Amino acid sequence: MQQLQAYLARAPVPGGAPGSKEALVHMYSDLSGQAHSNSAAFRARVAWWTTTLETVQWDGLQGPGATVMRIDAGMPNRWAMDTIGRPLCIAVVVEDAAVHQRYMRLDEFLARAAPLHAKRALYSTVLVDWVAKPAWRAAARIFVADADEVGDEAVWPRVYGEWVLVPNVERAAALFVASLALDPPSMLESIMTRAEMQRRLQALRDPDAGKRVPISDTDAKVLLRYLERDANILVVDDDVVKLVRPTDAHRGIQESDRGILAVRQMHAQLTAQVDELERRVDSARARIMDALRKKQPEETAKSYLRTKKQLEELLGRRVGALETVSQLLLKLEQAAGDAEILQTYERSSSALQQILADPLLQPDRVDKTMDALAESVSQQESIEDAMRTDHVDDDEIAAELEKLALGEEEAKQTSSMPSAPLHAPEPSKASTAAPKEPTTPDQRTPAFA
Structure with a gap:
């Protein structure tokens, strides 16, 4: 309120x-x-x-x-x-x-x-x-x-x-379908009782609200009906519920499905019995030790010990049965996986045969198509050659290339020569005057050696 x-x-x-x-x-x-x-x-x-x-x-x-x-x-x-x-x-x-x-x-x-x-x-x-x-x-x-x-x-x-x-209802169903997409069930996990299915529905969580959706028993019944009738993702037969997967060959519940469910229920039952027997064995052991510690009558300790041995014997038998059922479940899972693989092979083979039956993939038509493709490629190459050589002469290209090379060499030589000044410098006065006569005897050059 x-x-x-x-x-x-x-x-x-x-x-x-x-x-x-x-x-x-x-x-x-x-x-x-x-x-x-x-x-x-x-x-x-x-x-x-x-x-x-x-x-x-x-x-x-x-x-x-x-x-x-x-x-x-x-x-x-x-x-x-x-x-x-x-x-x-x-x-x-x-x-x-x-x-x-x-x-x-x-x-x-x-x-x-x-x-x-x-x-x-x-x-x-x-x-x-x-x-x-x-x-x-x-x-x-x-x-x-x-x-x-x-x-x-x-x-x-x-x-x-x-x-x-x-x-x-549609919103809750969408959440359930999304949970299956995130964690797809195996063939063995897809078969369950109504009670198991109800527990799965009551575990739904709303990611937007960040909490569990409040699914009551009546809600679970409504959702189960909607998922079967409207969403088509499960089938219900009495107390058996089967999630329909895309790889399932049969939508209905087969006798093999009921057998798998029976084995799964026995496995769950034996697991619970083993856990309970282990608890009772530990309790009997604790009573024995308590009786010895308190120095209770010997008959009391023997009674506890006798009960413990009987429980251990029963526990051994139940553990053996659980191992057998576990191996049987493993074999069933292996067989189911093999059946899915073979079913995939069969579908792939059928799809491949349908593709190969296409008239386009017949050998005669393939040969004709490849020949036509080769001819088209040859014609295209001829057209490319014609477009590349019709207006160009190899000798003309060689002569023009040689001319370009000579021009380049002359340009290099010209650039390496020093350039003359534009105006010659005027001679200085000292260089244009007549040489002076020597005035001293030492300075005169002798006439005769």
């Missing part, structure tokens, strides 16, 4: 902030007169209430279970808020959701043979709605219209009972 109130205090409400009192007052008010007078507002409020009811049920805030909602006379009081009062529209919302098969009566959901989203002919729809289904469901559309006149209080008695919230 307190958790529900806390959720409503922070719930997002159209037209206001989360937990807005004014917006909640509008949502809690009576829907009478809006179905026809203001259809847009009616549909918006119904959509908010259906989503809110589903979220509250999924989180386990109104009773046990995440997929089945129980409606009784006390439900309006559980949803009542101190500052607002009781909601005056839930019954109308439930009947509207029932019209659209968003909510379904529990017994109707379990008894339904066709999938929820199966397409049906018009005549069959009318037949099922007015004959096969309960009378209240056939007249639900009229009841919703009557709600404009009679109000929510008068509709309440018609919605008492247990309702399956289909979106929550």
